[in-house]
Amino acid sequence: MDCCTTSNCSCCENSYIETLSQACPVCKYQGMLVKNFTVKHIVLDEYLSQVGSNDYFLCTNPECDVGYYQGENVFYKQQLKVPIWLKKDANPKYVCYCSKVTEDDIMEAVLKKGAKTLSEVCKITGAMKDCKCEINNPTGKCCADIVKEVFEKAIKIKERNTDCLN
Ligand SMILES: [Zn+2]
DSSP, X not given: OOTTTOTTOTTTTTTTOOOXXXXXXXXXXXXXXXXXXXXXXXXXXXXXXXXXSSOEEEEOOTTOOEEEEETTEEEEGGGBSSOOTTSTTOSSOEEETTTTEEHHHHHHHHHTSOOOSHHHHHHHHOTTSSOXXXXXXXXXXXXXXXXXXXXXXXXXXXHHHHHHHO
């Protein structure tokens, strides 16, 4: 499914329904609800048996090492297959996990390869081409909003750079 051209792909449906959240047991930040099957895809295989059948919360604090938590169960970011983009030291910092496109790839598409629109960025980087965000993205949500956010940030940098040259 192509999120660039389809506004209602299956991974975007119900993406932003917020549920009452539990605070992170380590940093006390409010978490983001993540479905059980997403957690099962992201947690390293050796910890899979500890996941159980509940939905989890993702700690959204960039400074905190906790990835997912649910009651007594905690999975630290080191126990996950991919870095969580919203953590401060995520490396690489994937924006689109399905196509393994990083924040730097999007910046480069705009600043060095001349992409002027979001769909040009998608074409150059391959972002959002094959959407399986529910299982590939640690938040379980569609990456479209984050790709757009980084794109807009890149455009602002580009405009600022052009101003300096004039
Ligand atoms: Zn935390």
